[in-house]
Every structure is written in structure tokens, then in C-alpha cells.
Amino acid sequence: AKTAADLLFVDRFRALGCRVEVATEDGSAGRLGLASEVAAALLEEGGVQALAACGPEGLLEAVAALGRRWDVPTEVSREAYMRCGIGVCGSCARDGRLVCKEGPVFRVHPAPAREAEGPMPHLPHLEVVPLAPKG
Template sequence: MIDFPRMVKVAGTKKDGGIAVLSLAERFPAQPGQFAMLWLPGKGEKPYSFLSENEFGIAPVGEFSNALASLKKGDSVGVRGPYGKGFVIKGRRILLIGGGCGIVPLAFLAKEAKEKGISVTSIAGAKTAKSLSLRSPLASCGSVSCCTDDGSAGRKGFVTNALQDALLLKKYDCVYACGPEKMLRLVAEICAKKNVPCQISMERMMKCGLGICGQCDLDGLLVCRDGPVFEGRELLKKPSFGRSRLAPSGKVTAI
């Protein structure tokens, strides 16, 4: 069955670091890690991760995302979803690793985990202090450390370096990650070497969100249908993971 967008009223938008938080007037039965296709008439449709049951995190980097981030209370946006497989909370102590706007589904996960009495530690990374997002929501759920490329906030360097140090200091039942795909491959490799379970939320271009168009293909897996959350060890078996993807034209391009 083909889903059609349902127009939903906007409750408001607010800026949080490098993202805009888009709040809707209705709630959806979403789980952390799931996504929805957001549609604006005349602008197009793209996938976005749920930040909560009625919120999305939007990184305003192009025409469509800037249009979403500019919506005002009372405006409408088309919504299809929730889609995909979300995170599965395992154990009593978890570690979240987010790069850029990849922190969005992890902030949702942190809230759900805290409500279940699970210890949450988060590492958030961004290019600069100005682009770090959702630090307050993460801090309300547990300890948070930050990494920036230029050292303007927290540790200078990459979240993967901080991950290696964190795994030396404490034992975690599971690591959860979302962000740039090269980063995610490193996270999966580090966790595999340490024999720590790892769940990764993938971000790839999607056109349908239903597993029909094949745009989000990952060596036989469809990110929209089979994911976007996968076990790290499963992804490491895929040659293109962290190395190549399909461009909008369908041509394979290096990441």
C-alpha cells in the first residue's frame, strides 16, 4: 500500500545549536531511531529522524531543510511515517556517540533509556561549539562530553577518539551511534575489537521510505526498510559501508 502525506499543523520551531527543532501539534507512535518523510508542497520530500513523538531535528543546509526550519506556528507540513526499525535498548549502562545532526535520534533514545532507569553516557561531536546541538536534553539524561574539530568546545578531535578512551574507563552493555558514515564505520570497528555490542543508525539518501526505489541500497540492504538501525557487526560485512553510496543519479560514488 502506498502512503500519502498527511498534513499536520506546526506547533513551533526553535534553534538548538546547529539544528532547528520542528515541533508538531500531533504525536506519532515513533520509537527512537525511526524516521518520517516530511513533505512541503512545491519543495519536495525528505526523511528526518524523530527527536520525540512530535519533534524532528532539522539541519538547515539546503533549500528544503531551510524551508522546514523556517516554518511558523500554524503552518502545515506533510508527514509519512513512522518508518524503519529503531534502536533496541539493551543492558543497564549504555554509551551514545553522535556526530553532527546524528545526535537527534540519540537524544530521543537517551530520554527513553532514562525513563527505564538505565545509565546513559553521551559523547557529542560537531565542527565547532556553535554547531553542537541538544546538549541540554542529553545532560538531563546523564553525563555528556563534547568533541569539536577546532577545539572550541570540549575535546579537540573526533568522537571516535573519545569512544576509545571511554571504553577503556568503563564497561558498557551497548554502544549506540549515528552520524557521518565514515565515523560510523570507525565506531563499528572499535566496538568489534572491544567485543562491545553496537547499534548504528544509518543516514543515506531516500526517495520513497518504503523500500521501493532502491536509492538507499547498502549491498543488498535497504536502509529505509531493513534499518535505519543495524547491528555494527552486520554492517562491517558490507563492503560499501563507510566507503561508497548511490548518488541521486544512481551512480556509485565514494563517501
């Protein structure tokens, strides 16, 4: 988080028995620094069994790279503007995956197996029809 006031659900996660490491960019709570920097430091210390992140795309990319580098199971929660919410319009596509249908939480390491590719592999029962008649 940027500041201690921006932190959410820390007590809830701790109540679940999760190890929670807090980091703020201004140092007002927990470790000083970006969450990705703190994750890297924790990986260096050892004992990390999995990574999970939500936040801006830059953070998600950094955490995904750390998961691959350290061979640690990693999931990220992505945000996207959604028009239809059922996977037809493609407005929420990120890296070839639909946030509304396949997410919002994605396993990024180990990489998930992909189904047979097609124009809309998540909707195999639909036929792609042109909007304007030919001719």
C-alpha cells in the first residue's frame, strides 16, 4: 500500500492463520518499499510456499516474474473493464485470457495448460457470425 491508511483486511487474513507481511511505500506500516521488493526479499529469506497479488499491472507482472524465477506457485487477481461480463465481447481480455470468464484470479506459475485455441475457446457452442451480410 502507499500508506498505512490504504491497507485492507490485514487482521482478517491473520485471523485465517495466514502469514501477512505488510509493506508501505512511505514506511508508515510494516516494511518500507514496494510490495514486489518486499516479496523479493522474502523469497531471498526462504520459506515462501506461494505468492498471491492484487493491484496495478506493474505489480502483478513483477510478482509473476518472481514466481517464475523462484519456482513458487503464484496467482494474481486482475482488474479489467467488462462490457458484457460473459466472455463474448472481449473487452476484458488480458494476455489472451478473459477476466470475466477465466478470472479474476489467474494462476501464472506454474503456467496453466491452455485448451484448444479458437476464436472463442471458452464458448465452444457458439458460432462466430459476421455482423453484416456478405454481398
